[in-house]
Amino acid sequence: MREISAALITETVARLCVEANRNLPEDVCAALHQAASSEPFVPARDILDILVRNEGIARRENMPICQDTGMAIVFADVGQEVHIVGDFEAAVHEGVRRGYVDGLLRKSVVADPLRRVNTGDNTPAIIHTRLVPGDKVTLTVAPKGFGSENMSRLAMLTPAAGVEGVKAFVLETVRLAGANPCPPMVLGVGIGGDFEQVAEMAKRALMVPLNESNPDPSYADLEQELLAAVNQTGIGPQGLGGKTTCLGLHILQKPTHIAGLPVAVNVSCHVTRHATEVL
Amino acid sequence: MKKLTAPLSREDALSLRAGEHILLSGTVYTARDAAHLRMLSLIAEGKPLPVDLEGQVIYYAGPTPTPEGRPVGSIGPTTSVRMDSTTPTLLEKGLRGMIGKGERGQAVIDAMKQHGAVYFAAIGGAAALMASCVTDLQVICWDDLGPESVKRLTLHELPLIVAIDAQGNDAFAMGQAEYLTTAE
Numbered sequence: 001m002r003e004i005s006a007a008l009i010t011e012t013v014a015r016l017c018v019e020a021n022r023n024l025p026e027d028v029c030a031a032l033h034q035a036a037s038s039e040p041f042v043p044a045r046d047i048l049d050i051l052v053r054n055e056g057i058a059r060r061e062n063m064p065i066c067q068d069t070g071m072a073i074v075f076a077d078v079g080q081e082v083h084i085v086g087d088f089e090a091a092v093h094e095g096v097r098r099g100y101v102d103g104l105l106r107k108s109v110v111a112d113p114l115r116r117v118n119t120g121d122n123t124p125a126i127i128h129t130r131l132v133p134g135d136k137v138t139l140t141v142a143p144k145g146f147g148s149e150n151m152s153r154l155a156m157l158t159p160a161a162g163v164e165g166v167k168a169f170v171l172e173t174v175r176l177a178g179a180n181p182c183p184p185m186v187l188g189v190g191i192g193g194d195f196e197q198v199a200e201m202a203k204r205a206l207m208v209p210l211n212e213s214n215p216d217p218s219y220a221d222l223e224q225e226l227l228a229a230v231n232q233t234g235i236g237p238q239g240l241g242g243k244t245t246c247l248g249l250h251i252l253q254k255p256t257h258i259a260g261l262p263v264a265v266n267v268s269c270h271v272t273r274h275a276t277e278v279l
Numbered sequence: 280m281k282k283l284t285a286p287l288s289r290e291d292a293l294s295l296r297a298g299e300h301i302l303l304s305g306t307v308y309t310a311r312d313a314a315h316l317r318m319l320s321l322i323a324e325g326k327p328l329p330v331d332l333e334g335q336v337i338y339y340a341g342p343t344p345t346p347e348g349r350p351v352g353s354i355g356p357t358t359s360v361r362m363d364s365t366t367p368t369l370l371e372k373g374l375r376g377m378i379g380k381g382e383r384g385q386a387v388i389d390a391m392k393q394h395g396a397v398y399f400a401a402i403g404g405a406a407a408l409m410a411s412c413v414t415d416l417q418v419i420c421w422d423d424l425g426p427e428s429v430k431r432l433t434l435h436e437l438p439l440i441v442a443i444d445a446q447g448n449d450a451f452a453m454g455q456a457e458y459l460t461t462a463e
Contacts, residue, residue: 041458050405050438058407064343064353067406104344104352106426116313118425147358147380147403179451180358180381182403234459238403239381240440241454243462271404 002079002135004279006086009139012277013095013125016141017072018103020275021064024055027210028186028272031247035184044242048184051237051270066182066271069105070143072096072125073203079134089127097121099141108146128200142207142274148181148267154199157261166191166263167226173265174230174246179239182269186210187230187249190264192256201252202266207274210248219251226251237270247272282436286334287375292397295441297448302436303399307336307378308419311357313427315365322368329420329429333373336399340378341426342416343406351413351432355406356380359398363387370394382451383443392447400442400450412437 024032032055036048058065074092078084084091100107100122109123110116132138153173157165170189177185188208190201213220227249236242247270256262283291285305295301308330310318318328339359343352359379366377367390375396380403383391391398401409415433422428442450 041461043454044458047402050402050408054402054405054408057411058353061407063346063407063410065407066404067341067343067353067355068357069343104346106341106343106352108341108426118423118427120425150358178382179400180360182380234455234462236455236458238400238440239451239455240400240442241451241456241458243458269404 001081001083003083003085004137006084006088006091008279009084009088009091009137010095010098012139012279013074013092013141014099014102016139016275016277017096017099017105017143020141020143020273021069021103021105022058022062023275024065024271025274028247029055031210032270035244035247039242039244041236041242043240044236044244047237047240048244064105065273066145067106068108068145068147069100070145071109072100072122073142073144074125074127075140075142075204076127076129077132077138078129079136080131081135082137092125092127093123096125097123137279138276139279140207140274140276145269145271148185148269151177151181151267152202152265154195154262154264156195157263159259159261161261163222165261167229169263170226170265171229173267174233174235177267178235181267182271183235183239184237184244184247184270186247186268186270186272188266188268189226189249189251191251191253191262193254193262194256195262197254198262198264201254202264205250205252206266206268206272208250214251219253223249223251285336285376285434287336288334289375289395292375292395292445295397295444297441297444297450298453299441301439301441303439304434304436307338307432307434309340309430309432310337311339311341311427312361313424314421314429315362317421319365319368322372328372331373332369334375335373336376336378337369337374338378338432345416349410351410351416353406353410354413355409356401356403359383366390370396378439382449388443388447388449391443391445395445397441397445398443399439401437401439409437
């Protein structure tokens with residue numbers, strides 16, 4: 001059995017928090033550049049050019065891309081042949097604390113949703129752990145701002161609603177979001193599972209590289225169809241009009257109950273961040 | 280491009296048109312959700328606000344911590360609609376302008392028309408770039424709120440778009456309609 005120390009988990013999470021907030025993933029960068037060069041509406045193109053410049057400044061000057069450096073969402077795939085020496089979750093929270101305090105990231109977490117006192121160090125993280133085969137630990141930090149998170153929605157559709165119901169719900173979510181989530185957006189769609197699983201699928205769908213599509217051809221077609229429909233709404237960058245409303249849309253699907261068709265849309269912004277390291 | 284200096288006069292606000300790009304310099308104050316609620320409590324108790332709002336501009340923003348050798352960290356706008364329930368009261372107190380992102384509700388637009396105020400959109404997410412337009416940051420009050428404390432910012436030519444003007448014209452609806460017309 002391979003041993004991994006809690007201290008290494010902490011150190012890695014701290015580094016990933018800072019890296020994710022300063023360096024936009026390559027696929028999102030590429031999509032932003034591509035959008036800026038293909039946007040036909042001049043005011044929209046001007047805004048996309050500013051977003052491209054901003055991303056470069058953040059990378060070169062070691063500054064957060066966006067001031068909302070998010071809640072730290074941490075995905076951990078832990079190999080079942082790994083023995084973690086120490087308290088795993090405490091190690092992750094400590095990594096987030098160090099990353100956000102030492103990395104000069106914004107502290108955006110309140111300790112209680114109703115009393116609303118800032119914890120001062122951006123802890124706790126939200127941790128999604130899966131036990132997987134092997135002797136590695138894969139850690140992904142995906143900071144999520146709430147300008148876009150607030151626009152996310154979930155519906156328990158009926159089987160009769162079918163694929164048309166799913167499409168209508170996704171488009172309704174985009175229209176309700178409008179200018180608020182800092183479009184151009186990235187959309188993660190979960191279909192199936194149950195109430196809590198579909199929400200997690202939608203969040204995980206945000207991390208699928210933008211240049212990949214769903215391995216199931218019919219879902220890949222649905223991704224393309226929905227992306228095209230979203231980009232026909234006219235919302236555009238910052239909601240001020242244009243073609244580029246969405247940089248990419250991915251679907252993750254899972255088995256569900258005979259009586260249900262859960263669907264969740266996790267709305268993200270043009271600063272869709274995540275950084276991964278395998279230990 | 281039109282250049283303006285905050286605080287703004289009523290005439291400044293009335294001269295702007297939705298969709299216009301401007302560069303804003305001068306002094307503005309940050310306030311987000313928690314600071315708005317505290318201001319509303321002070322008003323309800325008949326107590327003075329930390330800043331006289333007459334002619335002032337509020338920027339809905341909470342910057343990242345200030346790095347050594349710089350005046351400010353990354354700073355961009357937050358979603359304005361969350362401040363909608365508290366905004367008409369502040370407009371009554373003389374607030375002349377707001378900077379944020381996203382659409383506003385009808386009650387805010389009506390109050391803006393009544394009091395002659397303007398709502399600017401900053402480019403959401405372009406926070407590293409906009410940091411270069413802030414030359415000074417001072418915490419004014421409510422330090423316990425951390426990123427949500429009220430801060431006085433000195434701006435140098437911050438690029439903004441007039442999102443909703445004092446006549447109630449809305450650049451979001453106008454821009455989207457214009458694009459859809461050209462795309463047909």
